[in-house]
Every structure is written in structure tokens, then in C-alpha cells.
Amino acid sequence: MGKEAILVTGGAGYIGSHTCKALSKAGYLPVVYDNLSTGHAYAVKWGPFVHGDLADKAKLKAAIASFNPVAVLHFAADALVVESMFKPAKYYRNNVAGTLSLLEAMCEANLKALVFSSTCATYGELQFAPMTEAHPQVPINPYGRTKWIAEQMMAEFDTAYGLKTVALRYFNAAGADLDTEIGENHTPESHLIPIAIQTALGMRPQMKIYGTDFPTRDGSAIRDYIHVQDLAFAHVLALQFLLEHKTSDQFNLGTGSGTSVLEIVRAVESFCCKELPVHLESKRAGEPPILTASAEKATRVLGWTPHYSDLPTIIESAWKWHKLLHETSLLLKRLEESKCLAALIS
Numbered sequence: 081m082g083k084e085a086i087l088v089t090g091g092a093g094y095i096g097s098h099t100c101k102a103l104s105k106a107g108y109l110p111v112v113y114d115n116l117s118t119g120h121a122y123a124v125k126w127g128p129f130v131h132g133d134l135a136d137k138a139k140l141k142a143a144i145a146s147f148n149p150v151a152v153l154h155f156a157a158d159a160l161v162v163e164s165m166f167k168p169a170k171y172y173r174n175n176v177a178g179t180l181s182l183l184e185a186m187c188e189a190n191l192k193a194l195v196f197s198s199t200c201a202t203y204g205e206l207q208f209a210p211m212t213e214a215h216p217q218v219p220i221n222p223y224g225r226t227k228w229i230a231e232q233m234m235a236e237f238d239t240a241y242g243l244k245t246v247a248l249r250y251f252n253a254a255g256a257d258l259d260t261e262i263g264e265n266h267t268p269e270s271h272l273i274p275i276a277i278q279t280a281l282g283m284r285p286q287m288k289i290y291g292t293d294f295p296t297r298d299g300s301a302i303r304d305y306i307h308v309q310d311l312a313f314a315h316v317l318a319l320q321f322l323l324e325h326k327t328s329d330q331f332n333l334g335t336g337s338g339t340s341v342l343e344i345v346r347a348v349e350s351f352c353c354k355e356l357p358v359h360l361e362s363k364r365a366g367e368p369p370i371l372t373a374s375a376e377k378a379t380r381v382l383g384w385t386p387h388y389s390d391l392p393t394i395i396e397s398a399w400k401w402h403k404l405l406h407e408t409s410l411l412l413k414r415l416e417e418s419k420c421l422a423a424l425i426s
């Protein structure tokens with residue numbers, strides 16, 4: 081019997097590509113559907129690739145018809161909190177209308193199982209810690225609101241059409257594949273750990289820290305960092321839960337412990353034995369002071385536990401990946417320069 085296919089929207093992106101590797105290891109065939117707006121063709125290694133946009137319902141339906149997937153993992157989205165504050169239309173169009181297009185395509189193709197990339201940004205300000213799935217969802221930025229609306233749409237599609245969804249509310253994805261095959265590669269990069277590492281590698285003259293007057297232990301914002309490989313494996317478990325129980329649910333994915341921005345900077349400094357040039361800026365709108373998860377439900381119901389989410393593993397795996405990326409881009413630049421030189425000489 082052939083492998084069961086899983087349609088992975090956004091599978092060329094950071095978390096999606098790591099999940100494709102985990103799906104393949106678990107015996108599935110990941111079929112990536114991605115418009116490459118922030119993803120990379122080189123990250124599609126474990127199954128077929130369909131170059132398409134969420135908005136293109138006909139193409140989605142054609143992909144479903146030709147690969148006959150048993151479920152969809154839906155990562156494709158715009159995912160930058162700060163950008164969403166000044167480009168909300170982009171976020172509503174892609175994350176809400178794009179998700180609607182996908183849900184309609186699925187229902188029309190009678191495909192009724194979806195695992196959704198949701199986020200702790202649907203909770204907004206921390207009202208109690210650690211946050212359980214029962215924490216009020218009061219998003220404080222357009223990005224969080226678009227993901228919250230997508231969750232509401234999914235609940236209504238379940239009631240009306242029987243489409244079952246598991247929403248995974250990730251906290252902060254971090255680190256890279258432990259074999260250094262894939263990793264985070266965003267331009268511009270907005271995540272703290274890659275920025276700290278790029279600064280240490282000399283790719284940036286300095287890094288900025290936004291906010292040192294949060295009501296936290298050192299004044300900088302506290303986040304819950306979860307290794308991308310742990311996140312990826314949670315998707316395999318969520319998929320199996322969905323296919324077996326055919327019921328909709330929501331799960332937080334985090335570690336329950338928070339690390340401050342300044343603690344991350346110190347950890348990168350001590351890893352690379354170098355002081356990082358840091359510039360302190362005032363805090364940005366839409367950023368809550370503390371976000372930490374209770375992942376007790378994912379452990380209890382899905383049997384999930386993070387294995388690689390300690391800070392040293394996160395930083396070392398990210399360091400190896402970003403160093404490789406940096407060295408490869410330097411090599412390509414030199415190759416380009418020597419080609420130009422050769423053309424000038426001839």
C-alpha cells in the first residue's frame with residue numbers, strides 16, 4: 081500500500097518544512113502547497129511540491145484531487161506581529177480570506193480533517209500563568225486577531241459541514257533541524273534568536289532590544305521558546321489524534337517556562353564567547369510582557385513532550401544552521417564575483 085498523503089500548506093516555510101520531515105519519518109507523504117512568498121523551494125525535500133496560493137481555490141482543489149490526501153496541515157500565513165500592525169489588510173486577506181478559501185476547497189472535495197497553525201497571540205495579555213487553552217482569547221494585534229477569526233471559522237465549519245480541526249497554539253518556535261538540513265530563513269528576520277546569532281556572526285552591526293521596562297524580572301519581555309523539531313512532532317501526534325478520534329480540539333504547544341529577551345542575549349553571548357553590541361529601544365505596540373504556555377493538555381491527550389527545547393539545544397542547532405547559511409551565501413557571492421571578473425577579462 082502507498083503512503084498516506086498529507087497536504088501541507090506553507091510546507092516550504094520554517095515550521096512547515098520541519099513538519100514535512102517529521103511526517104516523512106512517520107511514514108506519510110507530505111505534499112507541499114506553497115506560494116514561496118516567505119518559504120524556500122530548497123526546503124521541500126520529503127515529497128511533491130505544488131506552487132500555488134491559498135487564494136487559488138481551483139488549484140487547491142486540483143491538488144487535493146490529484147494527491148488524495150487524508151488531511152491538511154495548514155501553516156501558510158503571514159506571521160509577523162509588528163508588520164500586521166501597519167499592514168492589517170495583508171493579514172486579513174491572507175490569514176482569514178486565504179484560510180476561508182482552503183476550508184471551502186476542502187469541504188467541496190469532501191476532505192474533512194485539518195491541523196491548524198494557531199498561536200499564543202490569540203490570547204493577548206496574560207491574565208494568568210501559565211496560559212491554559214481556557215485562557216480568554218483577547219488578541220491585541222491584527223495578526224493574533226486573524227488567527228483567532230480563523231479558529232472561529234473552523235468551529236463554525238465543524239458545526240455546519242462536519243470539518244474537524246485541531247488548532248495548535250504555538251508559543252515561540254526556535255532552533256533548527258538537529259541534522260542541519262533545514263532551519264529558519266526569513267528576510268527580513270524578525271525573530272530574536274536568529275537576530276542575536278546573525279549579530280554574533282558579524283552579519284549585523286548591532287541588535288535592538290525593544291522594551292526594558294516591562295513588568296518582568298529584568299524588564300525585558302518573557303517568551304516560551306519551543307524547539308521546532310518538538311513542534312514538528314506535535315503535528316504528527318495531532319494528525320493521528322484527528323484521524324483516529326475525528327473530533328475538533330485545541331492544544332497549546334510550549335514548555336511552560338519563560339526566558340527573557342536579555343537572558344537569550346546572554347545565552348548567545350556565552351555560547352559564542354563574545355559580547356553582542358546591543359541597542360535598547362522603547363517597547364513596540366502590540367507586544368505583551370509575558371507569554372508562557374501550559375502544555376499539560378497536549379501531554380495528557382496527545383502524549384506529547386518536548387525533548388529538544390532546552391536553551392542550549394535551541395541555540396546550538398540555530399547557530400549551526402545560520403553559520404551554514406552565512407557561509408553558503410558568502411561562497412555564492414564569491415562565485416558570482418569571480419564569474420563577473422572572468423567575463424570582464426574575456
Ligand SMILES: NC(=O)c1ccc[n+]([C@@H]2O[C@H](COP(=O)([O-])OP(=O)(O)OC[C@H]3O[C@@H](n4cnc5c(N)ncnc54)[C@H](O)[C@@H]3O)[C@@H](O)[C@H]2O)c1
Nearest residue numbers: 090092093094095115116117118119133134156157159253
Ligand atoms: N514562528 C513562530 O514562532 C510561530 C508562532 C506561532 C504560530 N506560528 C504560525 O505557524 C505558521 C508557520 O510559521 P513559520 O514561522 O514557519 O512561517 P514561514 O513564513 O516560514 O512559513 C509560512 C509559509 O507559508 C507560505 N505562504 C504564505 N502565504 C501563502 C499563501 N497565500 N499561499 C501559499 N503559501 C503561502 C510561505 O511561502 C511560507 O513558506 C504560520 O501560520 C504562523 O502564523 C508561527
